[in-house]
Amino acid sequence: MIKSLVGGIVAATAFVMLSSSAIAEPEIVKGPAAEPDCFAPWAADTQFFKFPKKEGPYRIALANGYIANTWRIQMIQTAKAYAAQKDVAAKLKEFKVVSTGEDVPAQISAINNFIDSGFDAIVVNAQNPTAFGPVIKRAKEAGVVLVAFDNILDTKDAINVNVDQKGLGELWAKWLISHIPDGGKILEVRGVAGTSVDTDRHNGIHEVLDASGKKWDVTEVAGKWDDPTAQKVTADAIATNGPFVGITGQGGDTGIVQAMIDAKHAFVPFGGETENGFRKFCAAHAADGLKCSSAGTGPAQVAVAIKTAISALEGNVVPQSVKLPLAIVEDPNFKEGQDYFPDQSDNFFVGNSFPTCGINFTAQEIMGQTKENK
Numbered sequence: 256m257i258k259s260l261v262g263g264i265v266a267a268t269a270f271v272m273l274s275s276s277a278i279a280e281p282e283i284v285k286g287p288a289a290e291p292d293c294f295a296p297w298a299a300d301t302q303f304f305k306f307p308k309k310e311g312p313y314r315i316a317l318a319n320g321y322i323a324n325t326w327r328i329q330m331i332q333t334a335k336a337y338a339a340q341k342d343v344a345a346k347l348k349e350f351k352v353v354s355t356g357e358d359v360p361a362q363i364s365a366i367n368n369f370i371d372s373g374f375d376a377i378v379v380n381a382q383n384p385t386a387f388g389p390v391i392k393r394a395k396e397a398g399v400v401l402v403a404f405d406n407i408l409d410t411k412d413a414i415n416v417n418v419d420q421k422g423l424g425e426l427w428a429k430w431l432i433s434h435i436p437d438g439g440k441i442l443e444v445r446g447v448a449g450t451s452v453d454t455d456r457h458n459g460i461h462e463v464l465d466a467s468g469k470k471w472d473v474t475e476v477a478g479k480w481d482d483p484t485a486q487k488v489t490a491d492a493i494a495t496n497g498p499f500v501g502i503t504g505q506g507g508d509t510g511i512v513q514a515m516i517d518a519k520h521a522f523v524p525f526g527g528e529t530e531n532g533f534r535k536f537c538a539a540h541a542a543d544g545l546k547c548s549s550a551g552t553g554p555a556q557v558a559v560a561i562k563t564a565i566s567a568l569e570g571n572v573v574p575q576s577v578k579l580p581l582a583i584v585e586d587p588n589f590k591e592g593q594d595y596f597p598d599q600s601d602n603f604f605v606g607n608s609f610p611t612c613g614i615n616f617t618a619q620e621i622m623g624q625t626k627e628n629k
Contacts, residue, residue: 280395280396280398281304281305281306281307281567282304282305282306283302283303283304284303284304284305284572285303286301286303286572286574287303287572288303288571288572288573288574289566289571289572289573290566290571290612292611292612293559293562293609293611293612293613294563294566294573294574294577295574295577295578295579295611296574296576296577296578297415297574297576297577297578298576298578301574301575301576302411302574302575303572303573303574303575304414304567304572304573304574304575305570305571305572305573306398306400306567306568306570307398307570308568308569308570309375309568309569309570311346311347311348311568311569312345312346312347312348313346313347313348313375313376313565313568314347314348314349314350314351314372314373314374314375314376315338315347315349315350315351315374315375315376315377315378315561315564315565316350316351316352316353316369316374316376316377316378317331317334317350317351317352317353317377317378317379317557317561318353318355318362318365318366318369318377318378318379318380319331319352319353319354319355319362319379319380320354320355320356320357320358320359320362320380320381320382320406321354321356321357321380321382321447321450321479322354322356322626323356323479323481324479324480324481324482324484324506324507325481325482325530325602325603325604326480326506326528326554326604327354327380327480327554328626329553329554329602329603329604329621330380330405330554330556330557331352331354331624331625331626332554332621332622332623332624332625332626333553333554333555333557333558333607333616333621333624334350334352334378334557334558334561335350335352335624335625335629336616336620336621336623336624337555337557337558337561337562337614337616338350338561339624343561343562343565346565349374351369351374351629352628352629353365353628354626354628355382357382357447358382359382359383359386362379362381362382363386363387363389363390366379366387366390366394366401367390367393369399370390370393370394370397370399374399375399375400375568376399376400376401376402376564376565376567376568377394377399377400377401377402377564378402378403378404378557378560378561378564379401379402379403379404379408380403380404380405380406380557381403381406381407381408381450381451382406382449382450383449383450384406384407384408384409384450384451385409387408387410388410391408391410391412391413392412394413395412395413400414400564400567400568401413401414402414402415402416402560402561402563402564402567403415403416403560404416404417404556404557404559404560405417405452405556405557406450406451406452407451409451411575414563414564414567414573414574414575414576414577415575415576415577416556416559416560416563416576416577416579417556417576417577417578417579418551418552418556418578418579418580418581419578419581420451420452420455420456420459421455421456421458421459422459422581423456423459423550423551423581424455424456424457424458424459424460424461424463424503425459425460425462425463426459426526426548426550426581426583427456427459427460427503427526427527427548427550428459428460428461428462428463428464428467428503428526429463430524430526430548430585431464431501431503431524431526432463432464432467432469434501434524434546435469435500435501435524437469438467438469438470438471439470439471439472439499439500439501440471440472440473440474440496440497440498440499440500441464441471441472441473441474441499441500441501441502441503442473442474442476442489442492442493442496442497442499442501442502442503443457443460443473443474443475443476443502443503443504444476444477444478444485444488444489444502444503444504444505444507444508444511445457445475445476445477445478445505446477446478446479446480446505446506447477447479447480448477452505453505456505457475460503461473474492474496474499476488476489476491476492478504478505478506478507478510478511479506479507480505480506480507480528481506481507481510482507482509482510482513482530482532482601482602483507483510484507484510485504485506485507485508485510485511485514486507486510486511486513486514487510487514489502489510489511489514489515490514490517490518493514493515493518493520494518497518497520498520498521499520499523500523500524501523501524501525501526502515502523502524502525502526502527503525503526503527504525504526504527504528505527505528506527506528506530506551507530508525508527508528508530508532508533508549509530509532509533509535509536509601509602511525511527511533512525512533512536512540512545521544522540522543522544522545523544523545524544524545524546524547525537525545525546525547525548526547526548526550527547527548527549528549528550528551528604529549529550529551529552529553529582529604529605529606530601530602530603530604530605531595531596531599531600531601531602531603531604531605532600532601532602533547533549533601534547534549534584534589534594534595534605535595535597535601537549537586537589537595538589538591538594538595541586541587541589546586547585547586547589548583548585548586549583549584549585549589549594550581550582550583550584550585551581551582551604551606552579552580552581552582552606553582553604553605553606553607553608554604554607554621555606555607555608555609555614555616556579556609558609558612558614558616559577559579559609559612559614562612562614563577579609580609582605582606596618599618600618600622603618603621603622607621
């Protein structure tokens with residue numbers, strides 16, 4: 256009798272565990288999303304998720320990797336600024352931020368710790384798109400909403416929020432092709448090795464250049480999306496492989512232009528990111544040959560990722576992959592006070608507004624926050 260009772264308890268416990276796991280996973284449902292203008296699906300065949308509704312307030316964590324550049328610092332500050340907004344803060348019991356550097360296992364460990372600690376959702380800027388399989392499975396089984404942004408995850412079991420990073424590389428390459436009629440020697444300043452953003456942008460650049468029918472000689476250096484690093488590697492490249500007829504930079508572009516100035520390198524067409532300092536240079540030196548395409552998405556995409564996580568926890572329909580718009584301005588359309596801000600830091604990334612999501616930040620809101628873990 257006792258043996259039978261124990262067996263029944265074990266069986267019932269296993270059933271409950273399996274049932275709770277099944278309930279925790281999202282349903283695949285038909286769109287559109289709850290806020291279709293904000294949560295735009297990546298493609299026509301993008302699936303839509305509907306997670307079981309949880310009662311708030313929620314515990315949400317941001318698991319960041321690399322931190323040693325201005326974009327990532329501003330991203331952390333923006334996340335904190337968004338979580339502090341009155342209507343968002345009312346939905347949060349706890350908002351935790353951890354940055355783990357370039358150590359992929361450390362970032363995975365941080366996500367595992369958040370799962371074990373019972374967080375409702377984890378937002379992640381992943382150091383590697385393919386290394387997170389086991390932790391993605393754990394999050395799914397635990398009913399934790401996992402949202403990756405910027406450097407996304409190679410999975411359909413988590414939500415990805417991003418711009419078309421490959422399309423951004425294609426945009427820059429098309430800009431160079433249109434302004435350099437005969438091809439020639441190009442400097443490509445890349446980002447952080449191993450990340451999906453760096454790989455996708457690089458692939459976009461080279462696919463367009465290769466298909467142009469022109470002859471290109473591309474020198475690649477790693478600027479890590481960081482002004483001092485990008486300035487140094489650009490100076491070294493100019494000294495060893497220059498001069499160049501065009502430049503494309505994934506970030507650290509203010510440093511790249513400064514290296515050109517210091518080396519007395521001629522201003523050339525440039526496809527780059529959205530740093531305020533870079534855009535200041537583009538506006539000031541357009542007549543001297545610095546013809547720029549400045550495009551990307553500001554660090555405020557982290558706010559869209561947090562908003563997506565909250566919406567999913569509330570039981571709303573969200574796309575598995577959310578596509579964000581690019582912020583683009585190109586010569587000769589750089590407007591002071593709109594596209595760049597002379598009184599703001601060179602390191603400030605412009606393009607921190609997503610009106611369709613009700614997200615807009617002032618520089619003061621963002622810069623008033625710290626970059627430290629909390």
